[in-house]
Amino acid sequence: MKRIAVLTSGGDAPGMNAAVRAVVRKAVYCGCDVWGIYRGYHGLMNDNFKQMDLGSVGDIIHRGGTMLYSARSDEYRTKEGQDRAYANLAKRGIDGLVVIGGDGSFRGALHLADRGMKVIGVPGTIDNDIACTDFTIGFDTAVNTAIEAIDKIRDTATSHERTYVIEVMGRDAGDIALWAGLSGGAESILIPEQAFEMDELVERLKRGHKRGKKHSIILVAEGVGSGFTIGEKIKEMTGFETRVTVLGHLQRGGSPTALDRVLASRMGAKAVDLLLEGQERKMVGIRGKEIVSVDIEEAINHKHNIDLSMYELAGVLAI
Numbered sequence: 148m149k150r151i152a153v154l155t156s157g158g159d160a161p162g163m164n165a166a167v168r169a170v171v172r173k174a175v176y177c178g179c180d181v182w183g184i185y186r187g188y189h190g191l192m193n194d195n196f197k198q199m200d201l202g203s204v205g206d207i208i209h210r211g212g213t214m215l216y217s218a219r220s221d222e223y224r225t226k227e228g229q230d231r232a233y234a235n236l237a238k239r240g241i242d243g244l245v246v247i248g249g250d251g252s253f254r255g256a257l258h259l260a261d262r263g264m265k266v267i268g269v270p271g272t273i274d275n276d277i278a279c280t281d282f283t284i285g286f287d288t289a290v291n292t293a294i295e296a297i298d299k300i301r302d303t304a305t306s307h308e309r310t311y312v313i314e315v316m317g318r319d320a321g322d323i324a325l326w327a328g329l330s331g332g333a334e335s336i337l338i339p340e341q342a343f344e345m346d347e348l349v350e351r352l353k354r355g356h357k358r359g360k361k362h363s364i365i366l367v368a369e370g371v372g373s374g375f376t377i378g379e380k381i382k383e384m385t386g387f388e389t390r391v392t393v394l395g396h397l398q399r400g401g402s403p404t405a406l407d408r409v410l411a412s413r414m415g416a417k418a419v420d421l422l423l424e425g426q427e428r429k430m431v432g433i434r435g436k437e438i439v440s441v442d443i444e445e446a447i448n449h450k451h452n453i454d455l456s457m458y459e460l461a462g463v464l465a466i
């Protein structure tokens with residue numbers, strides 16, 4: 148294994164740059180040639196390669212986004228697109244590819260693996276929705292961004308004695324809402340993994356109000372539905388003055404936290420180790436403090452489970 152390429156794909160996540168840096172530097176350290184592929188699978192199909200050296204990844208460890216850019220590509224879903232992508236790797240003699248992204252990106256990587264490319268996935272998404280790893284790169288930063296916003300909203304919520312609904316990202320997963328809700332002291336957290344009754348939510352709000360709570364914060368994961376719809380219902384059912392904030396893409400940007408930088412550095416380096424060992428179709432993960440590897444198929448065919456005890460604790464502490 149002497150020639151390695153790396154790409155970032157899907158929604159960007161803070162820490163992707165640190166992961167790219169780790170892949171490039173570790174590969175160069177081990178005597179490999181490394182290529183960066185720009186714009187994910189779109190760039191791979193369109194031959195958007197650049198050979199990387201140590202300096203190519205200087206001054207990026209602290210930057211959000213991805214220096215390799217990212218894209219979501221419909222064309223790559225076609226057999227022609229996948230053939231072209233593989234051919235662009237093969238003509239350079241590249242025998243190992245590191246894909247940094249989410250489960251959709253890993254599914255894309257398997258099309259190349261089926262054609263003979265050795266692929267390793269590194270989980271990079273703010274959603275923390277990938278099985279077989281406790282955390283994905285970008286999640287910690289996104290949660291910290293969310294609680295910074297929640298803390299600010301709390302100030303104005305207190306001043307005006309209002310109810311605030313805050314919608315956070317996560318696609319079909321509730322981890323951002325759960326972690327931001329518990330650390331932000333939310334009264335209620337609505338996540339797709341846990342059914343909830345509007346009546347119970349309203350009861351809880353009214354109870355809090357009666358015993359003197361001046362304001363309430365309700366965290367809604369986007370997978371549950373629109374924060375605006377939930378805000379409207381709350382207003383209608385309680386009569387409380389209610390406002391809605393959708394945090395949106397704010398959560399995808401910003402300088403990665405130390406945790407994300409460390410995670411990305413360890414995972415990126417591990418991906419190169421795996422390729423040099425001759426491994427393929429693997430995803431790097433973290434379990435506890437240990438960096439591990441699992442079959443990509445196992446990761447994409449299972450669901451990432453939320454920690455139910457955290458959900459229950461959030462309910463108890465917001466009593």
Ligand code: F6P
Pocket residue numbers: 158249272273274316317318369399
């Ligand atoms: O997967 C990351 C994510 O930010 C999700 O939380 C969100 O549902 C989606 O991407 C938004 O995608 P886009 O940036 O393409 O609008």
